Amino acid sequence: MGSLEHPNSAPADPPSSVPEFNPLDPEEFRKQAHQMVDFIADYYKNIESYPVLSQVQPGYLRARLPETAPYRPESFDTILNDVRNDIIPGMTHWLSPNFFAFFPATVSSAAFVGEMLCTAFNSVGFNWLASPAATELEMVVMDWLANMLKLPKIFMFSGSGGGVIQNTTSESILVTLIAARDRSLNTIGSDKISKLVVYSSDQTHSTFKKACKIAGIFPCNIRTIPTTVDTHFALSPVLLRMTMEADVSSGYIPLYLCATVGTTSTTSVDPLQSLADVANDYGVWLHVDAAYGGNACICPEFRHFLVGIERADSLSLSPHKWLLSYLDCCCLWVKRPDLLVKALSTNPEYLKNKPSESDSVVDYKDWQVGTGRKFKAVRLWFVLRSYGITNLQSHIRSDVRMAKMFEGFVRSDPRFEIVVPRLFSLVCFRLTRCVCSELGDTETMNRKLLEWVNLTGQVYMTHTIVGGMYMLRFAVGTTLTEERHVIAAWELIRGGVDKILKGC
């Protein structure tokens, strides 16, 4: 490392030897940024040559880096060398075409240049006046995407609702939960917070429980409805109604239901229509978390998963998961923006201005946890325009086609079984009990297989356990994945099974 020699204090020679400091000289900026573009383009070109899952051990980096920041500047080339030698070996390469773990985080050239522009402006759009274009483009883009999803007007600015870009699903759930909570507490009184009950299934993303804890919902009032393999791990409206009924009978107040379109473990879809029946009967805020699955609904053939959405109060989905937009990008639509604003608004003197006071504008600071915010919409705007609806639909369909292909491979090999039906581009599968029983229990053998595959560095997959069943997850969809990668992954997995079953 170039900085080992630099102590955290002034060296003996006088600082006057340092040249005049101009950290945003446009020509220096141009030079370094061009160099970085080439570095990144080469990284993408060679990404297949890296192990997908990093093979380093905990603590590897601290041992390589100095204990303090350098006192004097270091050259761009020195730092870039360290990226090559110290950082890249410690990366798990999420953009590798051989990454089939979790859900993919998708990207594109258009989103990259859009993000460069967002960074470059560095505008802080807490209110309209501080960055009019940032606020207005976000409103436009959120309406565009709502249109692509065939959402009803009640979720759009062109209707009576509106959308906002949050960083993550966690924030989308948190802010809508706060809006629902405060609407309720404003009627019944703050001291009744102990009576508020929230609902989800045992397949709902863990961040829901975290949001509830942050919002001060009593831990004992977070109901987790069990699901079963018979209903493909979807939330049962019958069980939900029974649970709410019991709560009401015991003097509790049902507050918020989080339904999911495409759960994290197996992409199961909760039945929105029937859940809305229950939610509406009990006056509960219905939020739909469609972080992954919702993206597919820009294709008419998947849109049925959102049937009933017009009866929900809010919907979130993350284009960074499937619409090529880089992190972070979670779109949240609400029917009643006024409830968000009421719960989250602040109005300090130093931010007061005429447009905000005239109520003619949206101040996005009142739709989110923080105050400051970047020019978030420009990235998504670049994606939607550069590719058009047609290419984005093709991209979704291509991933689903590859997942179907993988599913076909699995079905063609009698040693494997598909554990839950494939709905989108995730395949949940495992070695059958029958095959495993010769050498060990099903879970152990499947764990061994996963570990073997991931240790090769050629493919990265992850696992889950649902309904007591351990299973492997093969999620297709990084931007660079082609059929040949899926075929090679399957060959690798088959080879692994041969080895495992031979007890190697």
Place this chain on the structure above:
Amino acid sequence: MGSLEHPNSAPADPPSSVPEFNPLDPEEFRKQAHQMVDFIADYYKNIESYPVLSQVQPGYLRARLPETAPYRPESFDTILNDVRNDIIPGMTHWLSPNFFAFFPATVSSAAFVGEMLCTAFNSVGFNWLASPAATELEMVVMDWLANMLKLPKIFMFSGSGGGVIQNTTSESILVTLIAARDRSLNTIGSDKISKLVVYSSDQTHSTFKKACKIAGIFPCNIRTIPTTVDTHFALSPVLLRMTMEADVSSGYIPLYLCATVGTTSTTSVDPLQSLADVANDYGVWLHVDAAYGGNACICPEFRHFLVGIERADSLSLSPHKWLLSYLDCCCLWVKRPDLLVKALSTNPEYLKNKPSESDSVVDYKDWQVGTGRKFKAVRLWFVLRSYGITNLQSHIRSDVRMAKMFEGFVRSDPRFEIVVPRLFSLVCFRLTRCVCSELGDTETMNRKLLEWVNLTGQVYMTHTIVGGMYMLRFAVGTTLTEERHVIAAWELIRGGVDKILKGC
């Protein structure tokens, strides 16, 4: 706009005419990104030619853009043209050297290329294994910065604490408040949440109240201690003790105190030592919000503002405000990471892995609101290494020198007065009552002056009201600001006064 012709549905000719879709072709990526680098470098070169404060009217952009996303792709050049014609006129140019509003949001070439790399990797570092380098570099960089600030070891990973990069101060306050709240509720029981009381001054950032509301602190339990001009709007330890004492006598439980080093209105500094005495006496979590002022403490001559920090529980400061790092970047250090993790951890099956279970690694998802997170540290790492401590100190000192110069201008003109002492690079000033009284009241005349200045588009300043006094804020410090800009701004302001006082 190039997309006006594209309806939100398939056109008559068949989609097969669309070429194969490859949204991350390395050579296409290279071409577009190089083009964008030049676009941005030129923007920075010409930034002085734009009105600092956007002159558009609410709704300007919606009127210019189509109602739906295009069905077919549009060219990069078309979109870039629309950025020029439709977006840039609607920007308030935060990076203009003539931006003196709010606090500056500072940037640099090094941070830009670091952010390009962060974007490019698109790694989702929710836990160590998902991106080892991302987690470990953040730990190293947070210790580096702690060292630069001469924080005690108890806030560092090399000691018993640790740091994390949050997006904003709001999140830093929220997560520490949750940690404090749950530590308390775990002892006294969830149903005692109605007894928990939090404290700040009337100068504390408005986001504190928002965080308290989100965390379910009862609105009536948020104490806002008044400050006065006599103590330069610093929080009084005497009043704080009286308030806490009264609360305890009434059966309430003091929970959390938010002190500030560099308040948003006037950069006043709360006396940490004496506040820590009170906080420690009542077992209250002491958080120090040093979002702006803390950055200056990398210079020995400003470090005294943090005296007493070793007795706080947590500290946050935002390098995006003064350490050239672009948005978003808020550094949070805590003495007891275990309390954050206890309050915010989730452990779903699909994220389980050996390193996390061995407790040998940090999983940053348990230090924040969300689950996913980008490779946040790489940007700050580029800044610290590219410039070194010496240049960052120079940058702080240069801004303070320019603010002092402006202060000198104000003092030399008897029509103006400095309202509160300048501590960092913000000058709070106004036309005196005496000068104004000929034409109107002080507030009206100063408002008129501000409006006149901002409408020129040549300079952007903002105002505040503290202790009933309306004042103008002149915050020096965008990366591109030089002495000549400060001098020109002062000339403009003087010219404005001449006009205003003549009743023009």
